[in-house]
Structures are given as C-alpha cells and as structure tokens.
Amino acid sequence: MITVGVNGYGTIGKRVADAVTQQPDMELAGVAKTRPNFEAQAAVRKEYPLYAAVEERIELFEEAGIDLAGSVTDLVAESDVVVDACPSGIGADNKSMYESFDTPALYQGGEDADLVDVSFNARGNYSAAAGASHVRVVSCNTTGLSRLLAPLQERYGVEKARVTLVRRGGDPGQTSRGPINDILPNPITIPSHHGPDVNTVFPDLDIDTLGMKVPATLMHVHSVNVTLESSPTAADVRDLLREESRLFLVPESMAIDGAGKLKEFAHDAGRPRGDVWENCIWEESISMEGDDLYLFEAIHQESDVVPENIDAIRAVTETADASESIATTNETLGIGL
Template identity: 40%
Template sequence: MIKVGVVGYGVIGQRLADGVILQEDMELVGVAGNSKPTLAIRALKEKGMPYNLYMASFENKELFDELDIPLSGTLEDLVQKCDVILDATRAGVGAKNKELYKKYNKKAIFQGGEKNEVADVFFHGYANYDKGVGKDFLKLTSCNTTGLIRTVDCLDKAFGVEKIAITIIRRVADPGDYHRGLTNALKVDPAPSHQAVDLMTIMPHVQATGILVHTPVTHGHIITVVASLKEDINKEQLLEVFKAHPRIRVVKIADGFQGNAALFRYARDLGNPRGDMYETAVFDETIVKSGTDIMFAINIPQEAVVIPESIDAIRAALKMQVDGNEAVSLTNKYLGMGKWM
C-alpha cells in the first residue's frame, strides 16, 4: 500500500483526504493543518477524528488541548511516515515545504496555485500522464484548467484540435470565504488568461487564447469554448465522445441544469459530501456550430474537480501504473466516477 499524507487541510486538502481514503491501493497516514483549530479541523474533531492530525508546529498546542483535539505529531513526523505528500497549502507555502520533502527524499504533488518551477512536471492525468511517471515533484493545473483540458483532450484524441478560444466566467471566491468582500460588479482580466497559456503548456500542439471575467458568485465557474477541429464534426459526434468520458457529464438545461447553482444543488441531492462533484459538466443545449468550428459551455466545480487528477499524479509519481489509461481507470473506479453513464 502506498502511504499518503495530505499537507494543508482546507478546501482542497479535505477533499484530497477523502479521495485517498477511497483508493483501495493507498493508505492515508494523516493530514497536516496550520497552527490554529480552523473550522475544518473543528469539524474533523466533531466527526470523531477519522484522520490523524499533524501540525506544522506545536506553537499553539494549548488551543487544541482546550478543544480536546488530539495531535499525532508534527508535519516533519508526517512526512517521514509517507511515500508521497499531497501538498494543498496556500500558494508559496508548498514551495517552502518542498525543502522538507527533499530532506527526507519524499515525492510530492502540488496544487495549481504554486508556480510551475516548484515541480518537475506540470501534470494532467489524461493529457500527459506519461510525463509524470517516476518524477519526484508534480504540479496540478488549476481547477478551471483541469476541467477545460478534460474536454479539449477528449476532442483532441477523437478528432484532433488545432486551436481554441475560451471565455471563463469565474467565481470570485469559494463558499464561506470573505476575504474578497461583498461585490456587485464584474471584473475583466487582460487576455490571454493563464488557463489558455497553461493548456498550451500541457498540450503544446493546440493554439489557445482566452478571456477571464470575475463574477460575484461562489458555486463554480462557467467556461465557453470555441474549438477548431481537424475534422468537421456535428453535435451528435461531439456528444458521443463526451458521454463516453468518465470525468465529463453531459447535462440538459431543459432538465433543470440551468447553471452552476443547479449542479451544486444536484450534487447535494445526490448526497455527495459537501455538495462536491468531481465531473466537468457540458451543457447540451450550448453545443452549436459556427462554420467548421464548434462551441460549447462547461461547468467547473472548483472545490473538487482537481481531486481525480491529484490521485492520478500519485499513481504516476510512484509508478503504480505506467500506462495512463490503466491509472485513470483505477482512479475513476475508486472515486465512483462514470456511474451515471
């Protein structure tokens, strides 16, 4: 069994821990939090401490003692017990933690907020799995880029993609975050968006550009994609390949899936923990032709969409599976993806 530690127990870290627990060929050693009993850690205690908790330091141990929250050791203790670390800390912290991972000769997977230089490979489970096999340090793409690459890679493998143009309607913060204030405005970033640039880093044969618009909402992003393919296909052909992809869910506006909030509500109705959804959703009625180009819109559930690719990264780095198709199939199986197909 591969021994995994999760460093950073916030929005992504909680979900990474839950995802690792579901993998039948991995063992979660524990999770490392920051120096204070955050709401996530308080919830962990109230749930009966299903995961061992480690801390960067015991600087504020008395705060945990007052709440009767048991600590299993320090971050350094956790690192020594693991084969690989999933680092879900704030941007910049992972780069500092890397020195500790190197000290104990441990592999690590970083999230999209870190700079690309932190890792040997900028990684996506479907688009470039082979490049991550055996590497020590891998970095995931951001939530938007992860979901976007799923759809573009799916089309590229089926029909060939020459170029894309995207517009990202980006949620301003995660649910429960207040640091960006209460707003009633849209904000446009200069083009091209980093998601387009990042996609070209993973898939250098595809020309991509994009515009990003920040919106005062919290439950997911919407991306519109205009794709120029090497084959002139129709909507039915596009739907066929999307519906066959375990990490892409085709939904219909006519069925009530009118946008990001509807998908979040549906995930809660399914009983998914926290209302999480791993899949990229494609809205059926947004698929249209423009000459030989084809356009569609997708939903990105930003809190959970990167979890499957993070698990893929463990499989690649530890050479658990050398073949990418075998690796993603196992991740999908243990996470229960594709069950609606």
C-alpha cells in the same frame, strides 16, 4: 499500500484526504493543520491522525483539547507521497522540506509551474509524471479545459481554442472574497494565465483565454470556441464527449439551467459536500459552425482536481497506468453522472 500525507487541510486538502481513504491501494498517514479550527475538529472526528504544520503552534491544539500525532516533519517522514494543499505560494516554501526527506510531493494549481518537474492532468499527460519528485496538479479551470481538449485534439485536431472563463469570485467559505456587486475583467490583461497553464499539459496546443470574475461562489462557467482541423457534426462531438468518464453532458430533459441547479443535483445525488468532480457540459450548447465548435461548461472549483490528485499519486509511484488509475478513482469516488 501507498502511504499518503496531506499537508494543508482546507478546501482541497480535506477532499483529497477523504478520497485517499476510499482507495484500495492507499492509506492516509494523516493531515497537517496550522490551527485547531473547525476543519481540524472534523479531521479528529474522522480519526485522521493530525499533525501540527507549525511547531510553534502545538500548544494551540493542546489548549483546544486536540491530541496531535506529531509535527509536519513526522508526517512527511511517514509518507510515501505528500499532497501539499496549502495556499498558493506556501507549497513552494515547503518544497525543501519534502526534498530533505526524499518524499515525492504533489502541489496544487496555485503554485508556479516552474516549481515542479511536471504539471499534471490525468487525461492529458498521466505518464509524464512517472517517477517524478515534484508534480503540480493544474488548477480547477486548467483541469477542466485539459479534459475537454484532450479528446478533441486526439479525434479531430485543434487548430485554435478560444475560451472565456467566467470565474466564481471565491469559494463558499471565503468570506473575504469578492466582487460583491460587480463584473470584473480578471485578469484585465489578455491572455489570462489559463491558456499558458493549459500549455504546461499540452505544449503545442494553440489556445487564447480571457478571464472574468463575478459575484458567485458555486462554480466557474466556460464559454468555449474550438476551431477544429476537421468538420464533425455536433452529434459526432456529443458522442465523443459522452464517452469521456469525467465529462458529464447535461441533458435538456434535466432542466438544469445553471450552476445553482447543478449543485442541487449533486446534493440530491448524495455527493459528499455536493461535489461535482466532472466537467458539466450543456448538451444543447454543443454546436458546430463550419469547423468551429461552441459549447458552455461548468466547473466545480472545489472538487474537480480531487480525482486528479489521486491519479497523480499513482502516476508518481508508478503503481498503475492511466486507464487503470482513472477507472479505480472513478469507481471508488462514484464519478460518472
């Protein structure tokens, strides 16, 4: 069994912790929280051992009547692998702690790529993380792009990818985020950070990305154009993408016209928290004009990196190859709409 600790129990951390408990080859050592908020109380209800992320705040937990299993260093000491899901930049601060215990750590997409040995996507470069000590699971958008570009590159070759990312302003719980009533080029400079981030997984892929932010919390939406090195039909591309377990081709018959109905569909399907782990590609949008592929896809920012974190745990511990790990993760979480 691989013993996994989760440091940072917010949007990503709580989902990763739940996913760890569903794996046949993993056990959750516990989760570290900075304060006894509603998420800490949820961890207690789930009987996850709770550790204080900041020693000086232990008494806040005592005042809230929450029993702690120890402090974060105890959690790291007990773990074979730590998943750091702290806010951007805090993972970098935590790196020396993981090193002092010689515990391999996974970081999230908000950290700089140069913090780690490998930036990871299960479909893109699983084996590159074998035995690595510091691995970054790339951001939600980069994860989505990597899943899409990997099969296109392998089957047809990619001459150039151009993607405009219409990004949600914040997650549903991020009440301080915006815009409330605006449409922002974000970042205004081009390329956005997403293209270079894809290059941390596929160093040779030619990609330009442009980013925007809009007043929405549900999902990101990508407008994709990929110039291929050959000229398949749109039907060929549809068949190729349909074979990919973490790509969901939204059929016209479902009458899903946007992110709102995708989330509603996920809730109706009984998905935890309405999570959508797969890229959602509108089947009707998949079009070929000469060598140019066009499509629209939606990415659920809160959840698509969760299966990737689970696969990264197996990759760094060298306990399964890519196809075994992806199959186990998909089966246990119920991935495959």
